Amino acid sequence: MSANLNVSVILPELILVGFAMLVMILDMVGTDERPTGRTLLPWLALVGVAVAGLVCIQQYSQPAASFQGGAVSDHFALGLRLIILVATGLGILLSASYIPRINKQVGEYYALLLLCAAGMTMMGAATDLMVVFVALEILSLALYILCGLNRESPRSSEASMKYFLLGAFSSAFFVYGAALIYGAAGSTQYDEIAKALAGGNSNLALLYPGIALLLVGFGFKVSLVPFHMWTPDVYQGAPTPVTAFMSVGTKAAAFAAFIRVLVIALPAQQPSWGWALAIMAILTMTLGNLAALRQSSLKRMLAYSSIAHAGYVLVGIVAGTSEGADAALFYLFTYAFMNIGAFAVVIMLEKANEGDALQNRAAGIGQRWPWLALAMAIFMFSLSGVPPLAGFFGKLFVFKAAVDGGWAWLAVIGMLNSAIGAYYYLRVTVSMYFEKPGAETLSQRSTWSALSIGLAVAAIFTVLIGILPGMWTALFTGGLTGLGG
DSSP: OOOOOOGGGGHHHHHHHHHHHHHHHHHHHOOSSOTHHHHTHHHHHHHHHHHHHHHHHHHTTSOOEEETTTEEESHHHHHHHHHHHHHHHHHHHHHTTTHHHHOSOHHHHHHHHHHHHHHHHHHHHBOBHHHHHHHHHHHHHHHHHHHTOOTTOHHHHHHHHHHHHHHHHHHHHHHHHHHHHHHHHSOSBHHHHHHHHHTTOSOHHHHHHHHHHHHHHHHHHTTOTTSOTTHHHHHHHSOHHHHHHHHHHHHHHHHHHHHHIIIIIOGGGHHHHHHHHHHHHHHHHHHHHHHHTTOOBHHHHHHHHHHHHHHHHHHHHTTOOHHHHHHHHHHHHHHHHHHHHHHHHHHHHOOTTTOOOBGGGGTTHHHHOHHHHHHHHHHHHHHHTOTTSHHHHHHHHHHHHHHHTTOHHHHHHHHHHHHHHHHHHHHHHHHHHHSOOOTTSOOOOOOOSHHHHHHHHHHHHHHHHHHSHHHHHGGGSSOOOOOOO
16 A cells, blocks of 8 residues: 555545534534534535535646545545535525524534535545445444434434434445455555456456445445435435435435446456346336325425435446436536536425425416516526536536447337426426416525525526536546556
8 A cells, every 4th residue: 555645646535524513513602592512504615615625626736646546536535525615505595594593502413414415525535445345434424413403303313213214224235245355355445456356366256246235334325226225214304405415415325436436447347237227227116216206295206306316327327338427426516516506496495494395385376476486497497408408418418428338228218208307397386377376385485595596506506507518518527547555
């Protein structure tokens, strides 16, 4: 292992951890009688996210560097960090007025959010299976607590317990898979694994079961069928800002680690794992879309939608090409804005302490609250892949990567599933504009808050990325390197 201690490689993660500690210190200053310090907590956390983002931008012009062979700072890792930081920043804005209503321990919430983000960003930078596991546990432990933050809600406690039990189970699969791959290749570092496999110095009897177990571990985190069962219940039970954050952050982090393992460490086995991923992509897209058709809860609909979108991302990486990796990362970038924006609208539609909103809450809000209806329509159109919004180009690039890699039939199945998904997205839009307001329809209220800022940012970027896609795709092109020890 290299003795090079290039701390700049993990500087964004160190900044997030440092600001998490500052948040906890400031939280100690505020009390119930003197809450002044606590009102600054979300903004301090947001500053931490911004500082980490500035460091990532500064590193983008520098050559890729490695930290002890366990992590790398290349354009792929920096792109993933950008996605996670966007999700974290929007999550903080969605939480500023929401979290104090359900839990007085505000400081712990923002500290856990920043620590979770640090684990997520490290997953995309990791070049060693053990580093991936440590990062996976950091983000998972924080999310288990965040999902059960609303202690007055039995549904929130249930969500936390389900996520914890199934998450621990999936972690065991991942560790066992990593152990088998170590036994097969003699290393847990990606570049060393690739060298051992290319040189024929591997035990195939251990390698393929190890790959299968890794697929199970990653499949749980990104909600691939048949490892998706936890997703609707956890998404519905968790506080909505937490759901919004984890729906993007966890998916982006796990997919980034997944892509790096497959493309860098296991490229020679692509004919085997490519077919496994193709079958899982078909099942994931189809089941997610068909289940979403039947949902009356907006959170459960978006949960099944999230499952379907995991299938779309999988289509792009089946071929195992660097172009597919770039397309998947860009898709996750667009998904961050449109999906968190949709959850922001759900927060506005929720009643106090309700934690969810049925679709009838949106009926007729085009008349009562036109700006909110417009924002939700943008998100619904983008999620369904309507041009010229961000979601259209996200799907276009992953499907193109599949076609270029020789999987055109899989891209066709993806497009057919997109047509199915358009039905339940557009159903919400039709309800907003063409149904009359009912007793459950939300009445307009003041929107000057951090939540409205987050909603506006998400809507603007969903449109902006679609209008000027070339300006953003450059951030996610040619970034994946095999730099290790």
